[in-house]
Amino acid sequence: MKLDQGPLEMQITELVISNPVKRKILLIEDDEDIAKVLSYRLIKSDFYVFVAADGEKGLAEARREGPDLVILDLGLPKLSGTEVCRAIREDHDKKFSRTPIIMLTAKAQDVDRVIGKVLGANSYMIKPFNAEALLNEINKFL
Numbered sequence: 542m543k544l545d546q547g548p549l550e551m552q553i554t555e556l557v558i559s560n561p562v563k564r565k566i567l568l569i570e571d572d573e574d575i576a577k578v579l580s581y582r583l584i585k586s587d588f589y590v591f592v593a594a595d596g597e598k599g600l601a602e603a604r605r606e607g608p609d610l611v612i613l614d615l616g617l618p619k620l621s622g623t624e625v626c627r628a629i630r631e632d633h634d635k636k637f638s639r640t641p642i643i644m645l646t647a648k649a650q651d652v653d654r655v656i657g658k659v660l661g662a663n664s665y666m667i668k669p670f671n672a673e674a675l676l677n678e679i680n681k682f683l
Contacts, residue, residue, distance in 0.1 A: 569599030596620025641682035
């Protein structure tokens with residue numbers, strides 16, 4: 542049975558166009574002010590955002606939620622950002638281990654950037670950061 546392109550099909554098409562699936566971003570950041578501002582900006586940019594304030598919770602959230610991208614601070618309590626990055630990259634679940642990671646950190650030394658890349662970060666950005674530059678970086682991977 543073939544459906545004619547009638548009003549119902551047009552309504553469904555309009556519904557799909559007006560309600561695109563939001564991409565999930567996990568923000569692992571222990572600075573509450575940065576987390577609030579960045580979450581607000583990402584939500585306004587039509588992303589679904591969930592936040593973890595330490596490395597242990599962040600890794601657990603990443604495994605539970607399967608985000609499309611992780612924004613990761615390095616100086617985290619309980620489990621450092623480098624440990625979180627390593628755990629994601631070494632995970633046995635291939636899809637999870639390939640999750641794009643943007644390190645967003647105050648560590649500005651060249652050696653820190655190199656370590657981030659060696660651990661498998663897709664991008665490394667330094668705080669303070671430009672929100673538009675971060676959004677551009679996110680869009681490269683999504």
